[in-house]
Amino acid sequence: MSTSSNPAGTLATSAGVPGSLNQPNLDSKAHDGVIPAPHFDSLQFARQFVQEHLSTAACDRPQAQSEELTSEPTEIVPELESSVAPEPATAELAIHATEPEAPPSETPAAAEWVDVGNIPEEVNVFDANPILPPPAQIANPEPVAETSTEIAVSPTASSPTISDPAEPGNSVAKKSIPTRTKPPKSSDPEAEFKPQIHIAGFNSALNRTPQVQTTSVPLFGKNLATTKWTPFWGKVATFGLTFPEGFEFLPTKPLKEPKADVGGESAGLGPTKEELLALLAPGDIAAAVVVSTEPLPPEKKTRLKPPHDAVSMEDRLFYLLQPPLETWLKGQELIMPFEPFPYQYEGIAWLFAQQAALLADEMGLGKTMQTITAMRLLLRAGQVNRILLVCPKPLIPNWQREFKSWAEELPVVTIEGDAAHRKMQWTMPGVPILLANYEILTRDFEMLADDPPRFDLLILDEAQRIKNRTSRTALTARAIPRKRSWALTGTPIENRPEEMASLYEFMEVIPQAANPDLRQLQKLSKSYVLRRTKDLVMKDLPPRFDREEYLELAPAQKAAYETAEKEGIIQLNDLGDSISIQHVFELVLRLKQITNFEPVTGESAKLDRLEADMEEIAASGGKAILFSQWTKTIDYLENKLARFDPLIYHGRIPVKKREPVLKEFKDNPSRSLLMMSYATGAVGLNLQFAGYVFLFDRWWNPAVEDQAINRAHRIGQKTQVIVTKFISKDTIEERIDKVLAEKRELFAAVLGDGDNTNVSLSLNASEIFGLFDLKARHGKGTRSIAPPPPPPS
Amino acid sequence: MSATEKKDQFRLGFLTAVEVPEQGYVGGLLITNRHGRPLEFQCTAPLKPNRTQEILYGTTLGSYVVGEVIARTLIEKVGVKPHLILTELAEILELRNHVSMPVGFLEPDRVIVAETTSNTLTEQPTTEAPLKIGRQWFRLHAAHTDDRADVENHSTQIPKDADMREPFERVREALLETVKNGVAR
Incomplete structure (x- = not known):
């Protein structure tokens, strides 16, 4: 242009x-x-x-x-x-x-x-x-x-x-x-x-010749200003998480065919609607039926939650992206003998996510099952590969049985045998679960101190065993290299709230030798303690009736009791200021034994009452458990109650013979009475087929009594449980019962809202001395003596 | 179980996205085994279109961002490749045109007439008929007719009572967690 x-x-x-x-x-x-x-x-x-x-x-x-x-x-x-x-x-x-x-x-x-x-x-x-x-x-x-x-x-x-x-x-x-x-x-x-x-x-x-040039500038040519845009999306930032491979399990057995009694006990495993429809012959129903895919009724879904101390996004997503426990346990991957209760699902989920945990469910709520299932899931999820479970020696067979019942595919090795064999077991690779008792633990870890085995998870059952933080057992447990620390006990506080500090130290949530006050303990409990009571979660559990039978001593008993008490007090008084709690304790034990039976004649008001009750129980096909503090009393009763063919289960029974005893009691309908000592039989046993519990004498600690009672009053119990506590009138037992009742209230208060302070739940020295009117000579007269009460915290 | 058997196990990919107010779109892909156990998770950072993109894409913006930008990125990023991708967003169904594995769209809940002995709805006896996987019905991409046989062959490994809707809840929850904590930025 x-x-x-x-x-x-x-x-x-x-x-x-x-x-x-x-x-x-x-x-x-x-x-x-x-x-x-x-x-x-x-x-x-x-x-x-x-x-x-x-x-x-x-x-x-x-x-x-x-x-x-x-x-x-x-x-x-x-x-x-x-x-x-x-x-x-x-x-x-x-x-x-x-x-x-x-x-x-x-x-x-x-x-x-x-x-x-x-x-x-x-x-x-x-x-x-x-x-x-x-x-x-x-x-x-x-x-x-x-x-x-x-x-x-x-x-x-x-x-x-x-x-x-x-x-x-x-x-x-x-x-x-x-x-x-x-x-x-x-x-x-x-x-x-x-x-x-x-x-x-x-x-x-x-005079210079101007150099002028012209340039054509088309009005609508290529120099027209334009804006160009092409679709462009920048690189999208991503975040990824790969889940660890889980433990390789052996194939599990398929579930048994559900029973026909739909709606009964097996209703939870009954056929689905579709399965029932499939059972029908094609001609029985129309070729096409209306199948509703409308929103199904909401199912209970127990989701894992990230622990409160999980900070990294990888850790939080790991938990968030796990399927609901109900999905895991529904027989799709892990076969359970029966459907856990909702609160058990919650307990499993809580344990699964915890690095440090104290499962303090009341006895009988299934701590064992929840623990085994949580271990199972952790192994399956690849979170742990090696677990050590420590329990009291009498409970080893119980754990073995529970493992077989709840996770039969899990290989469990029990540490036993001579030292060389045990050392080989401790160091054996590829074993996911080791089971040991406290005695072997303390003994062998001294042997392995130079190169102790390491574990992803250490579980202490009946963790009150380490309540004394300076004990050898507690020191050994805390020294084991581990990533997770769980403690199981139904009685986290047996005596004083500060016993919790020892458990927290094991769980590594407080510094070494720290002494948290009550407020700090409460705060720690919210994060690391899970405790449910039967009243709270087991509304369907049959009721428990406690009967306190106040009995008059038999004449011979009464005479012996009065004599022993009088002489004992005189002897204590003679000791003056040199009196110790051991002296008082010996007198208490002697008097308690007399209330059980008179040593010379063998008269016993409690025995008379027990025989009467047992006649009725045996006749009705029921089963009863009897607890006593002394093996001597149990031996005495074995002779007196021979016609009931009682079974004996206490510390003098060899461990290998204990399981057959329990099996005989469960399976033989003619064996209607099992007599046990508190020390041996109060923890860990599942005796929910027994409907009667006798506390022939009283233990010092209400928590131990509850442990004993809950052998029968636990999950699986189908009938009410009648608990009979024998109390001899006008004896030291009546006074002990009064103190224990007060302690039981305090126990509940401490574990409930925790508004109690430094309170001893068992009889302390002051309380034991207070059972008697102790006096010391003071010139021509006397004066009352007693140890000072424990200082308030 | 050998490594080969494990590798060959049927894997599912649950892919969804959410729009976070003022932050944009964020997508997640959860790879699980046939029982819903997680194997890998990938998610994107929030993707917020600018004003130009909003104007030029118009009503197709969401489907483009979710179906192509986010979904394709996640599929490319994930290390454990799924055998079947499931989604609850219809926009992602078009992802099938860009990937080699079938894509199933979770049908909304509705009352349908079904054959009791078949997994195929009788009212739609075509290749576009929904396919039952677990307890839910899924629709496959109509243009990929071979997908149906492939999915039917593998979906037998999935338990019949499996809730295929549930994993999406996990993904959404995880996405909100990542947005809340600002990862992948």
């Missing part, structure tokens, strides 16, 4: 040449009618003239000029035409004629213009500017660039038009502007050609 069709663009380019000659001085000369020197490029001059002329017009008539420059460039033509009509040969005159107003006299710089002919020779612009070619050379100017503006002069018309030289058809009529300017009318042609140049330091620059 040529500049003739785009005058605005061309003019803009010309005006933009800095330092060029097309400046106002030349414009003023042209305006004054002074003809520029012939060596000037007349084309450039004319172009400048046109530009300045139009610019001046634009200043005077901005609106009109603007229209001429931009939208209607041909509007220039009429002006040119009217002015140049008589002299069509040159465009300069025509253009000059259109120049408006502005008389020469009004030019402010006119006085400074001088005739170029008066310029000394040494300032001749040609000589001073070596760049400039000689005048003769300038007389024949170089051809104009193709893009230069041309004014076409029609040979038939007097009006010149601006046209594109490249446009076909225009070449004939074109006449280049810079050919020659028309000389003004003057008598001295030479003088006429002398330009008046203002004397200035840059005059030589005025």
Whole structure:
């Protein structure tokens, strides 16, 4: 496209040449009618003239000029035409004629213009500017660039038009502007050609041939501003978590076929609706039935929650992304003998997520089952690979049995045998679960002290065994390298709340030898202790009825008791200030034994009552458990109750014979009585098939009594449990029972909302002394003596 | 169980996304075994379209972000490749055109007439008919007719009473956890 069709663009380019000659001085000369020197490029001059002329017009008539420059460039033509009509040969005159107003006299710089002919020779612009070619050379100017503006002069018309030289058809009529300017009318042609140049330091620059180029700028061409957008999404940041591989399990046996008594005990494992439909012959039902996929009734879903101390996102997501426990345990992967109770699911989920845990469920709620299942899931999830479970020696068979029942696929190795064999067992690789008793633990870890085996999880059953934090057992347990620490006990506080500190130290949630106060213990309990009571979670458990049988001592018993008490107190009083708790304790034990039976005659009010009850129990096919503090009493009763063929279970029974005893009691309907010692039989045994419990004498600690009672009153019990506590009237037993009742209330209070402080739950020295009216000789008289009460915490 | 057998076990990918107010879209992919046990999890950082994208994509913005940007990123990132991808978002069904494994869309709950002995709905005896996996019904991509036989062959390994909706709850919960804690930024 040529500049003739785009005058605005061309003019803009010309005006933009800095330092060029097309400046106002030349414009003023042209305006004054002074003809520029012939060596000037007349084309450039004319172009400048046109530009300045139009610019001046634009200043005077901005609106009109603007229209001429931009939208209607041909509007220039009429002006040119009217002015140049008589002299069509040159465009300069025509253009000059259109120049408006502005008389020469009004030019402010006119006085400074001088005739170029008066310029000394040494300032001749040609000589001073070596760049400039000689005048003769300038007389024949170089051809104009193709893009230069041309004014076409029609040979038939007097009006010149601006046209594109490249446009076909225009070449004939074109006449280049810079050919020659028309000389003004003057008598001295030479003088006429002398330009008046203002004397200035840059005059030589005025003689320089201006280099002006034009550039075509198409209005709607490629230079039009555009915005381009292509769909682009940056790299998406991601976060990943890979789950560890779990323990490889042996294939489990499929579930047994459910019994037909749908709605009965096996209802939980009964066939589904679809399975029942599938059992029907195709002809029995329509080919198509309406199957509702409407939202199923909400199922109980026990989700694992991240432990409160899980900080990293990987740890938190690990728990969040585990399936609900019900899904895991529904027989899809892990087969359970029966459906756990909801609270047991919660307990399993809680244990699974805990690094440190104290499961303190009341006896009979299934701590063993919850622990085994949590271990099973941890192994399956790849969270642990090696577990050590420590329990009292009598409970080893119980754990073995429970493992077989609840996780038969788990390989369990019991640490036993001689030292060399045990050492091999401790270090045997690839064994996921080791089972050991406390005695072996303390003994063998001294042997392995240099390189103790490491475990992912250490579990202490009946963890009250380490309540004394300085005991050898406690020290050994705390020294075992491990990642997780769990403690199991139904009686986390047997005597004093501070016993919890020893458990917390084992769980590594308090510093070594720290003594948290009650407020701190309560805070720790919220994070690390899970305790449920039967009243809270086992509303369907058959009730337990406690009967306190106050019995009059038999005559011989009474006589023996009174004698022993009197003599005993006299002896204690004789000891004076040297009396110790051991002296008092011996007297208490002697009196308690007399309340059981008179040693010489064998008379026993309790035995008489027991025989009566047992007659009824045996006749009805029931089973009863009897607890006593002494094996001697049990042996005595075994002879007296021979017709009931009682079974004996106490510390003098070899461990290997204990399990057969329990099995015989369970399976043989004619064996209706099992007599046990508190120390051996109170913990860990499942005797829920017995409906009667006799506490022939009283233990010092109500928690131990509850442990004993809960052998029968536990999950699986189908009938009510009747607990009979024998209490001999007007004896030390009555006083002990009163103290124990008070302690039982305090026990519940401490483990409940924990608003009790430093309270001893068993009989402390002050309380034991308080059972008697102890006095010491004081001159001729006596004075009461007793140890000081324990200081309040 | 040998490593080969373990490797060949049927794996499911549960893919979904949520829109978090003021943060944008975030997607997650949970790979599980046939019992729902997690094997791997991948999630994206919140992806918030800018104003230009919102204007130019218009109503298709959500489906594009979720179905192509997020879903494809997750599939590329995950190390344990699933044999079947399940989703609860219809937009992700189109992912099938970009991946080699079948994609199943969880049908909304509704009352349907079903054949008791078949896993196929009788009212839609075509390749587009929903397919029952576990307790739920899934719809496969209509353009990939071979997927049906493939999924039917493998889905027998999934327990019939498996709740296939539940894993999506896990993914959503995990996504909110990651957004809350600002990971993958």
